[in-house]
Amino acid sequence: MPTDPVIEVAGVTKTFAGVRALGDVDFTLQRGEIHALVGENGAGKSTLIKVLTGIHTPDAGSVTRNGHISTIYQEVNLVPLMSVSANLFLGREPRTRFGLIDRARRDAEAAELLRGYGITADVSSPLGTLAVGEQQMVALARAVAADADVVIMDEPTSSLEPREVETLLGVVRKLHEAGIAIIYVSHRMDELYRICDTVTVLRDGVNVHSGPLGDLPRIELVSLMLGRSVKEIEKHGTTAFGEGHQADTRPVLEAVDLVSRPRVGGVSVSVRPGEVVGLAGLLGSGRTETAKAIIGALPLDSGTVLVAGKAVPHTVKASMKAGISMLAEDRKTEGIIPNLSVRENIVLAALPRLGRFGVTSRSRQDRIVDTFIERLRIKVSSPEQKVAELSGGNQQKVLLARWLCTEPKILLLDEPTRGIDVGAKAEVQELIDELAREGLAVLLISSELDELLDGADRLVVLRDGAVAGELEGDRLTREHVLAAIAAEVTDDSGDHAGSHQDSR
Amino acid sequence: MTTTTTPPAVPRAAARTKVLQRQGAAVALVLVVAVSWLVFPRFGSPDNLRDLALQGSFLAVIAIGMTFVIITGGIDLSVGSLYALGGVLAAWGSQYGFLVALALPLVVCGVIGLINGLLIARTNMAPFIVTLASLLFARGLLLAITDEGANTYQIPADSAFVELGRGTVFGFGYPIFIAAVLAVLGGVVLNRTGFGQNVFATGGAEQSAVLLGVPVAKTKVLVYTMSGTLAGLAGALTAAYLQSGVTVIGVGLELDAIAVVVIGGTLLTGGMGTILGTVIGVGLIKVIQNVINQIGTLDSNYQSVVSGVFLLIVVVLQRILRR
Numbered sequence: 001m002p003t004d005p006v007i008e009v010a011g012v013t014k015t016f017a018g019v020r021a022l023g024d025v026d027f028t029l030q031r032g033e034i035h036a037l038v039g040e041n042g043a044g045k046s047t048l049i050k051v052l053t054g055i056h057t058p059d060a061g062s063v064t065r066n067g068h069i070s071t072i073y074q075e076v077n078l079v080p081l082m083s084v085s086a087n088l089f090l091g092r093e094p095r096t097r098f099g100l101i102d103r104a105r106r107d108a109e110a111a112e113l114l115r116g117y118g119i120t121a122d123v124s125s126p127l128g129t130l131a132v133g134e135q136q137m138v139a140l141a142r143a144v145a146a147d148a149d150v151v152i153m154d155e156p157t158s159s160l161e162p163r164e165v166e167t168l169l170g171v172v173r174k175l176h177e178a179g180i181a182i183i184y185v186s187h188r189m190d191e192l193y194r195i196c197d198t199v200t201v202l203r204d205g206v207n208v209h210s211g212p213l214g215d216l217p218r219i220e221l222v223s224l225m226l227g228r229s230v231k232e233i234e235k236h237g238t239t240a241f242g243e244g245h246q247a248d249t250r251p252v253l254e255a256v257d258l259v260s261r262p263r264v265g266g267v268s269v270s271v272r273p274g275e276v277v278g279l280a281g282l283l284g285s286g287r288t289e290t291a292k293a294i295i296g297a298l299p300l301d302s303g304t305v306l307v308a309g310k311a312v313p314h315t316v317k318a319s320m321k322a323g324i325s326m327l328a329e330d331r332k333t334e335g336i337i338p339n340l341s342v343r344e345n346i347v348l349a350a351l352p353r354l355g356r357f358g359v360t361s362r363s364r365q366d367r368i369v370d371t372f373i374e375r376l377r378i379k380v381s382s383p384e385q386k387v388a389e390l391s392g393g394n395q396q397k398v399l400l401a402r403w404l405c406t407e408p409k410i411l412l413l414d415e416p417t418r419g420i421d422v423g424a425k426a427e428v429q430e431l432i433d434e435l436a437r438e439g440l441a442v443l444l445i446s447s448e449l450d451e452l453l454d455g456a457d458r459l460v461v462l463r464d465g466a467v468a469g470e471l472e473g474d475r476l477t478r479e480h481v482l483a484a485i486a487a488e489v490t491d492d493s494g495d496h497a498g499s500h501q502d503s504r
Numbered sequence: 505m506t507t508t509t510t511p512p513a514v515p516r517a518a519a520r521t522k523v524l525q526r527q528g529a530a531v532a533l534v535l536v537v538a539v540s541w542l543v544f545p546r547f548g549s550p551d552n553l554r555d556l557a558l559q560g561s562f563l564a565v566i567a568i569g570m571t572f573v574i575i576t577g578g579i580d581l582s583v584g585s586l587y588a589l590g591g592v593l594a595a596w597g598s599q600y601g602f603l604v605a606l607a608l609p610l611v612v613c614g615v616i617g618l619i620n621g622l623l624i625a626r627t628n629m630a631p632f633i634v635t636l637a638s639l640l641f642a643r644g645l646l647l648a649i650t651d652e653g654a655n656t657y658q659i660p661a662d663s664a665f666v667e668l669g670r671g672t673v674f675g676f677g678y679p680i681f682i683a684a685v686l687a688v689l690g691g692v693v694l695n696r697t698g699f700g701q702n703v704f705a706t707g708g709a710e711q712s713a714v715l716l717g718v719p720v721a722k723t724k725v726l727v728y729t730m731s732g733t734l735a736g737l738a739g740a741l742t743a744a745y746l747q748s749g750v751t752v753i754g755v756g757l758e759l760d761a762i763a764v765v766v767i768g769g770t771l772l773t774g775g776m777g778t779i780l781g782t783v784i785g786v787g788l789i790k791v792i793q794n795v796i797n798q799i800g801t802l803d804s805n806y807q808s809v810v811s812g813v814f815l816l817i818v819v820v821l822q823r824i825l826r827r
Contacts, residue, residue, distance in 0.1 A: 055715075077715045079708035081775035082701075090701055091717050100696035 004031045005066065006150050006181050007052060012061035014047055016389070019381055021047040023205045024061070029150065031067075034172065034182045036192045036213055039202035040225055040423035045185055046391070048202065049152055052183075067149025067181075070142075072156055076135040078142070080128030085110035087127050088142050117141050118167050131284065132330075133164045140168065144175060151175060152183040157191060158419040161282055161447065169195055187421050189218055203227055226423055250309075252441045253324070253410045255294050258303035263289035265465040266303075271410060271441040276432065278456030279445045280481050286465035287445045288329055291412040294443075295319045295326045307410065323409030325349070327399055327416055329445070335399045338388035342380050343369045345387050345398050350405040372401035377427060393424025400431065410441045417451060429455060449478060461485060529767050529784045532821065536791050544798045552794070554675050558745075560790040561683035562587075563760060564783060565738040568683075568690045569731035570761040571782045575694075576727050577707035577774025578631035582620060583735040584757035585642035586613040588750070590739025592646055595657035595749025598665045605665040605744075609736040616642060617732015621725035635728075639758070646751060653751040661747060669744025679741045686734070691779040703727060707774025763815055764789050789815070 009027040013020070022044045029035050039045050050056040051063060053071050078087045085103075086093075088110045093101040110123040117137045121130055127138065136156060143151050153172075157165045172195055175182060184196055192199070192213065199213040201224045209216075209224050251270035258267045263286045271277045279287045292298040294305055296316045305312045307322040328335050337345055347365045369383050376397040380390065387398055396416060403411060413432065417425040432455060436442050446452050452459060458472040461484040469484035471477075540547045566583050573580045590609035598605035616638055623634045647653055659666055671678045694700040702723040705713040713720050743749050762772075764785030770777025792814050796807045 071715070073715065077709075077712040079705045079712055079716075079775065081708040081771075082704050086701060086704070090705055091698065093698065093701065100692065101698070101701070103696070 003028075005029060005064070006031050007066070007069075008062075008064040009048075009052065010062050010064075012048075012051055012058040012063065014051060014056060014058050016047075017381065020205050022051065022058070025202070025205070025207045027052075027200055027207060027210070029181050029183060030198075031149070031181055032176065032179045033197045034176055034184055034195050036196035036199040037183050037185045037202070038187070038192065038199060038221070038225055040421050043202040043225075043421075044205040045202055046154070047205075049154060049183070049185070052152065065150075068147065069150040069152060070144070070146045070148035071152040071154065072136075072139045072143045073154045076132065076139050078127055078135060078139055081126055083124050084114070084121065084127050084130065084138055085123040088113065088123075088138060088145065090142075092146070113141055113145060114138065117171065118164075133160045136160060137164065137168070140171060144171070144180075148180060150181045150183065152185075154185045155187070155419050156184075157186060157188060165191070187425065189221070193218070201225055222422070252308050253294070253443070254306040254309075255290075256304050256306065258290065258293045258305070259301040260289060260293040260298045260303075261301050263465050264293050264298070267293075267462065267465065267467055269294075269443065269460050269467075271443055273409070273439045273441050274436055275458065276436045276442040276444055276456045278452035278459040279443060279462060280449065280452050280459050280485070281462035281468070282485060285462040285485075287462055288414050289465070290462065291326055291414055291443060291445060295324050295412060297326070320349070320406065320408075323407075324412065325403035325406055325408035325410070326412040327396075327403055327414060329414040329418065335402075336387050336395050339386060341384045342373070342378070342387055342390070342398055343383040346372055346383075346401045346405060349402050368405050369401075372405060376401050376404075376431060391420075391424075393420035393428070396420055396424070396428060397431075400428070404435070408440070410443070411435065412443045412445075414445045415447065416444070417446070417448070449481060453478060453481070528821065529769060529781055529788060533784050533788045533791070536788065536795075540791060540795050540798075544795060546798060547795065550675065554677070556790055556794050557680045558677040559794075560786045561677070561679040562738045562742050563757070563764065563790070564683040564786045565679075565686055565741070566731075566735050566757065567761045567764045567782045567786055568686055568779060569727075569734035570758075570765050571690070571768070571770055571777055571779055572694070572703055572727040573631075573731045574762070574765050574770050574772060575703050575707045575774055575777045576724055577710065578624065578724065578727070579635065579762065580617075580620065580728060580731045581632065581635040581758045582616065582638040582642055583731060583761055584754040584759075585639045585646065586616060586732055586735035586754075587739040587742070587757055588752075588754035589613060589642045589646045590736035591743035591746075591753065592650055592657060592739075592749035592751060593736075594665070594740035594743040595659050596649070598657075598659040598663050598743075602664045602668075605659070605663075606668070606740055609740040609743075610733050611736075613642075613736025613739070614729055614733035617735075618725065618729040620732065621728030624728060625721035625724040631728075650749070650751050656751065657749040659743065659747045659749075665744050666747055667744075669741050669746070677745070679745065682737075682741065687779055687783050694779060699723070699726065704775060707771075707776075709775070760789065767815065767819065 005028045007027070007029040009025060012022055012025045014022040025044070025048060027048065037045055037048070047056060049071065051058050053069055079090070082090070085107045089106050094105040094109060096102045107123050114123065114137070117140070119134050119137055121134060127135060130138070140153070140156060156168055160168060169191065172182060172184070184192070186192055196213045198211065199209070199216060199221065200207060201209040201221065203225060251272045253271040255267065255269045258264055267286065267290050269277065269279070269290065279290060281287050289298055293300055296314045296319045300314050305314070305319070307324065312318050312322045337348070343365060346369050350368070366383070372378070373380060373383060378394050378397045378401065380394070387395060390398065400416070416432065417428050420428065429451070432442060432444065444452065444456055453476060456476070458470065459476060459481060460467055461469045461471065461481055463485060469480070471480050471484070546552055566587060570580055570583065590613050593609040593612055594605045597608040620634050620638055623629055624631050650656065668678055673681065694703065702713070702718045705716065705718045706720050706723045710720060739754070742753065765777070765782050766772055766785070767788055768778065768781025768783070768785035770781060789811065792811050793807065796810050
């Protein structure tokens with residue numbers, strides 16, 4: 001095989017606070033290849049990327065780079081308050097004769113460039129006004145436009161809609177044709193097998209396999225990642241999500257005709273104890289907003305929320321008191337407090353209950369925190385470790401623990417497995433199952449249809465802020481969900497000019 | 505199936521609100537000026553307006569630097585002390601000629617600003633703490649070199665340096681033109697240079713800015729150096745105008761500067777702001793003070809009470825408009 005490496009890593013070791021993140025890792029990226037980098041939560045992928053890009057200096061070993069590297073991260077790392085075009089060209093703005101930034105040209109070039117990624121938004125408006133998926137596209141466009149020889153994509157599709165994923169994969173192929181090498185980090189097997197040439201599997205900071213991807217059966221790949229034998233996986237599957245929940249008959253949560261303009265226009269949902277109800281629908285269909293309206297985080301124009309038959313005043317405080325907790329979608333901005341410790345993050349919501357006269361008992365805190373760390377299998381060096389130092393999956397578990405220790409009756413989960421790896425995902429799904437079995441009512445929002453189909457006992461499909469269908473039993477299939485979602489395209493695409501549905 | 509790509513039209517009302525949001529302070533300024541003009545006959549006199557502009561120009565010079573600092577998400581509490589220190593240094597230096605009188609305050613205050621910036625950027629200390637320390641440091645230094653304020657350096661009336669503060673074109677003092685030029689320059693630097701973009705990126709999302717390749721530490725060092733230098737310049741101009749280095753001025757001036765920047769629409773949390781807004785903020789606060797002076801019967805102690813209440817009203821109005 002002819003070798004022309006753009007990146008060569010030999011014997012790299014990196015340790016953080018006594019914990020080994022990478023141990024003697026070798027890694028080679030050939031010019032022009034698409035290289036899948038996979039591994040469980042905390043396997044060392046992010047650390048390896050940061051070593052490649054030079055953000056981390058390895059403790060031992062060498063890194064050779066023969067080209068310019070651009071990275072796009074899982075969470076969009078752009079500046080929301082700056083305009084789309086300013087973000088796109090930050091650091092290499094087109095200049096006028098006098099060396100000043102040529103804003104007209106910047107906007108024009110940005111609009112032109114983004115059209116190729118299917119984005120038609122106003123490039124002079126702040127980036128933060130775009131949908132998350134669109135922001136991700138801008139990040140990608142930025143990385144690509146920087147004339148990189150290597151583009152590293154860390155979970156680029158985790159927040160994208162299926163249509164956007166196709167656009168992104170199309171862009172990846174174009175880059176490939178242009179001779180750019182790509183390191184593609186993803187937990188979605190389909191994507192990996194569709195576009196990647198080679199694969200490197202990391203487990204516990206060690207490179208356990210490098211080689212062509214096409215030759216490697218999927219189940220073999222999963223077993224390499226998880227460190228379990230193929231037989232074991234064949235027997236139990238990678239996840240046992242969705243094994244029979246016992247649902248009571250009387251709903252514990254009833255949301256009746258919720259209207260919260262502009263996104264929620266008359267949604268009714270009910271969840272029984274021990275039941276997992278999925279909220280399906282496209283980005284922008286009002287899933288998150290429905291959950292927020294239920295818990296009182298969005299103002300209601302009309303409608304009522306009942307818990308165990310009793311109306312709940314429409315405030316977050318009252319909802320939480322009534323037993324509703326919500327795990328927000330964007331854990332970076334709406335949940336995790338990165339500089340506080342794991343313990344502090346977990347007990348935050350339960351603090352009022354943990355003490356008397358405003359003084360909380362530390363020993364009770366510790367007891368609760370230890371219980372949850374063990375039960376949710378949160379990987380930490382100690383409860384006092386800063387949450388910022390944990391991997392995505394473990395951060396998500398910390399958040400889950402936070403809401404669980406308020407002893408809720410109803411749990412609203414918004415994309416609980418977004419951006420976390422296969423192993424952690426399975427664990428989170430398993431936890432949701434366990435919780436439902438114990439009698440908790442769960443409202444699950446997910447963009448991954450399979451997750452909803454596997455995990456939910458019943459599905460409520462939303463489109464444009466209204467219920468487009470309710471599915472259970474035999475009708476709980478991919479086809480029925482898609483039909484319910486797709487009804488929108490044929491029914492009223494004319495009334496929704498420029499909305500998210502664009503039937504290509 | 506039909507494919508629709510027409511972008512949603514922005515409703516008129518929304519567009520109007522957007523204008524009000526951006527120009528909230530400007531609208532308030534126009535209103536206050538109009539009312540003052542009608543109610544107080546002396547307000548609109550050329551002399552009063554010239555005086556108003558001159559008084560505003562010193563604050564404006566400081567506030568321009570503060571705008572940069574606040575957009576990076578920081579704060580500079582040292583500018584009031586540096587302003588007074590700059591004035592004393594200029595007055596002392598004037599005995600050695602124009603150049604020393606001008607350069608000494610700029611260099612000393614600039615270096616203190618540089619130290620602020622280095623401490624904030626390199627050690628990750630809170631800007632509030634670092635600049636609070638230099639507020640005390642500069643004020644102390646000032647008292648030390650003036651024999652606890654007992655020694656006021658005078659600037660010879662025939663010195664060329666005095667001209668810098670007292671000279672006029674069409675009756676408008678030089679400091680007004682200096683402030684105007686700096687405001688225009690500041691606006692260009694902020695919006696049309698790479699450094700300006702770095703300022704916005706640093707304050708908008710510092711972690712992301714680092715990953716985007718923005719020299720965050722360097723940007724911070726630069727804005728605090730700028731802020732210190734401009735405070736020194738404002739002090740020097742004031743000394744030239746007053747013909748002496750007054751030691752008791754500038755106490756609490758940093759809060760005025762922060763107030764006008766925020767009134768001008770710059771986010772105190774960083775990432776967003778304009779120099780034009782800051783200039784309008786300076787106009788607003790100075791017009792209010794001027795009007796209070798016109799009401800001769802008002803006890804001077806109540807002046808800051810009234811201007812405080814007024815500022816609050818302006819900020820609340822802005823918040824309401826922003827909804």
